[in-house]
Amino acid sequence: MPAIPSAPRSARTRSWWGWGYTDAHPDDAECAALGALLPGTLARPLPVPRIEDLPIARPAVTAPPSLAHLVTADPRARAAHAMGKAYRDVIRALRARPGRIPDLVAHPTDDREVADLLDWAGEHGVAVIPFGGGSSVVGGVEYRGDAHRAVLSLDLTSMDRVLEVDTAGRSARIQAGALGPVLEERLRPHGLTLRHFPQSFEFSTLGGWLATRAGGHYATGRTHIDDFVQSLRVITPAAAGTSWRLPASGAGPSPDRLFLGSEGALGVITEAWMRLQERPRHKASASVAFTDFHRALDAVRAIAQSDLAPANCRLLDPGEALLSGASHDGSSVLVLGFESATSPVDDRLASAVDLARAHGGRAKTPPADRDAPADSAVSAWRSAFLRMPYLRDGLARMGAVVETFETAATWDRIPALIDAVRTEVGAAALKLTGHQATINCRLTHVYPDGAAPYFTVAVAGRPGDEVEVWDDIKAVAGEILHRHRATITHHHAVGRDHRPGYDLQRPEPFALALRAAKNALDPHRILNPGVLLD
Amino acid sequence: MPAIPSAPRSARTRSWWGWGYTDAHPDDAECAALGALLPGTLARPLPVPRIEDLPIARPAVTAPPSLAHLVTADPRARAAHAMGKAYRDVIRALRARPGRIPDLVAHPTDDREVADLLDWAGEHGVAVIPFGGGSSVVGGVEYRGDAHRAVLSLDLTSMDRVLEVDTAGRSARIQAGALGPVLEERLRPHGLTLRHFPQSFEFSTLGGWLATRAGGHYATGRTHIDDFVQSLRVITPAAAGTSWRLPASGAGPSPDRLFLGSEGALGVITEAWMRLQERPRHKASASVAFTDFHRALDAVRAIAQSDLAPANCRLLDPGEALLSGASHDGSSVLVLGFESATSPVDDRLASAVDLARAHGGRAKTPPADRDAPADSAVSAWRSAFLRMPYLRDGLARMGAVVETFETAATWDRIPALIDAVRTEVGAAALKLTGHQATINCRLTHVYPDGAAPYFTVAVAGRPGDEVEVWDDIKAVAGEILHRHRATITHHHAVGRDHRPGYDLQRPEPFALALRAAKNALDPHRILNPGVLLD
Structure with missing residues (x-):
């Protein structure tokens, strides 16, 4: 489990299979009440999954003695690092069909240990999945396929310190493994705040936000974490380096912008100087x-x-x-x-x-x-916003298919796009399940030139086939986004689930450049294989 | 000469060697008056340079018949495309020591022609220097060395149309070769404006701004052109492509940000969808x-x-x-x-x-x-701002060394940085010339976390050695910036002149990625050789 250092939080238990804290999960009666809202769901909730029921094999590798103290093969830790927290992940846990469970989980505490783990993994053909809070909803922290001898989940949450604060310049150097509440608590005595509050705030890290170009607090203007980055430290198998801490620069293409959104495929972000705000009065x-x-x-x-x-x-x-x-x-x-x-x-x-x-x-x-x-x-909206993922898991236990997807498009395309999603996703869901889906939409972020619609789909699934139903619905959604030239993701990232849409959207010159950069920085191709590119 | 399509402007003549329009150049008497302000300058101005005095060789290549109509070997066109408009370029013209003069100048009118020219150049080992308004002050549009058989200056100013306007979404698709006044004139009937007004506004193009991450009108917030880009079309020797027109996206690293600031080394930007503003009331x-x-x-x-x-x-x-x-x-x-x-x-x-x-x-x-x-x-400040480059050329004719350089740093470094430039550049100039230099500073752009100081240096040169004197002063300035971790450029770009500082500043993982991207996109290494990387 990710370490959560602050005292009040450490008393609570993170769920290995569902959203957030176990004590906040709906109980069986609440699940049943939720299910009653959605026609066609199960009569009683699926049982809470048990680690003992998972197919956890013996690790295919062992860490060398020099790294052994950083690494665990504990089944609970491995299960908790097997997937992110998409509906797809939750239902796979409920149905005891998880993604490939990593052989080992490492908790490095400094850059040297990160580099040593990458070196070892490169030498032994071990895939490395950088892991922050594990809240990916796009298959960003799991391994698919069998091209690697073993899989190491690289959990950064032991690197969670605020290393320096520049009060006059309103910025701080923060380690990538700091979860949202941890970094905010450490900034508070300085009167400063990052003000990055995604829905996953409690369960995601600075490094995860940076690697996925997370969308945060601000609904207009600087909506993405990208704009708050002053400098990044990145460790790749080929080289490590830190960009200069600058308020702005015009020296060549932005070095940071290539690693923002690189989703662990090009390197591991271990720390960043971030631009902060004074606390609002x-x-x-x-x-x-x-x-x-x-x-x-x-x-x-x-x-x-x-x-x-x-x-x-x-x-x-x-x-x-x-x-x-x-x-x-x-x-x-x-x-x-x-x-x-x-x-x-x-x-x-x-x-x-x-x-x-x-x-x-x-x-x-x-x-x-x-x-x-x-x-x-x-x-009402604020508390529903934070409660929503817990309710989703409750509905999942009732055999419902409940998930969100999000996008952005220019204003000229927004009305037709939203109409098409409602109509075509609704028709697909009906055809796949025999039930009428609930499809809601909100705009999460807005711009002078467009907006970011966020859709929620809920429908009773076909018992045992929930993953397939969702994958089929998502394929329809992806096709609609592509047809309307709406991005495959505004702030959830590409991961593995959005690859088909991303591959179509990415312009060819950038695809060539990204592949070349991947080969140069990750010559053994161990870093998060399958996200962004193959 | 770059074509300037709008009627009133085409009546004026652009200088091939100095800033802007010839009719705005200071005459001999004004030059002498300017020189009198700076002790130790010449008694009378250097003569206006003549193309006949330049060492213009016969072109080493000729274009094939299919491209011949796009290409000229006219000496005046070649001379006007030999260098940018830095002090270094002006004094080299005045001293009849220009940079290598391109063999040919091409004026493509569409993407197909750009691609054909790149194909031909790749096959024949011809270096291609993308050229917009030619206002580079960092050696960004000249050829240095002799690794290529010939040099083609690729002048984009025949591609200067506004192709589409989305009034409701406040954006427009604009060809890269549009000079500032041209694109603003074409947007005005729509009540819209790009509001990008660098000092070079009249003599620089959208494509040049994008390729160099130009700093524009806004002194706070969105200071660079980068933030106003919705989509880019890029033609590289390996592939052409257009990013989707999106208000925002989180799908992988930003494809546009790799080409913004790529200075013609990765590809040729031929058009962009730009975010516009309503005209201020x-x-x-x-x-x-x-x-x-x-x-x-x-x-x-x-x-x-x-x-x-x-x-x-x-x-x-x-x-x-x-x-x-x-x-x-x-x-x-x-x-x-x-x-x-x-x-x-x-x-x-x-x-x-x-x-x-x-x-x-x-x-x-x-x-x-x-x-x-x-x-x-x-x-007073506004008119001096636009007049300044003309006065610089007047002083250059008096044998003065007059140039600017600019940077950005976090607030904690600003006071010591400015003091160091005043002291150390002053001492270096005195040692090199025997004269006291005038060193002025302004902050051109300011941020919550830092500022962009802009320095002007003026001192009487050593007659005939002005280039060497400036290069030595600039080396001292570059060393100061590096020591203070101030960027080698905030908005003037890297070009060839800033390579030493840029190479030290660029983090190694990004250097590896950039070299790999260059090899993938420009396999024959014909694109603007020497900017950003070797």
């Missing part, structure tokens, strides 16, 4: 309801094209709004949030609400009322 | 004087770390302020500008001025006075 939020989803899209575009720069600007379609408790009358809801460390944000919120009103929105909380309790739609 | 500017430059630095940092996001935020040291007419009393001047298409900016300007005052600044124009004529220090 001013916050304001509101929600706006729309009868017409397409007018809501226009409102969001107008806000994204203004100077207002909301930190939160998430549009929920009627189903999404209902599910999260943000609305119960079939309206779409726009959740707006502003924050600042330096100046009041009420005027900006009021201007954004005015723009929304001009496009037919009805403000649910008067933005001028600063003493009002937090807007209830806003807080 | 609200503008406000002011200037603030500081007695203490170090307190001014603190003021600028506070503004950069606020939410205020000025479009202009340029700090001039006393010498720079004097030179541009922004101040005459030895004070430093902060030039502030705000703009918006959607909302008034007076409050933001007032807040920025308040922050500056809190750090000892004295506002030179009360920001509340909206009807006042434009702040005179602001407009």
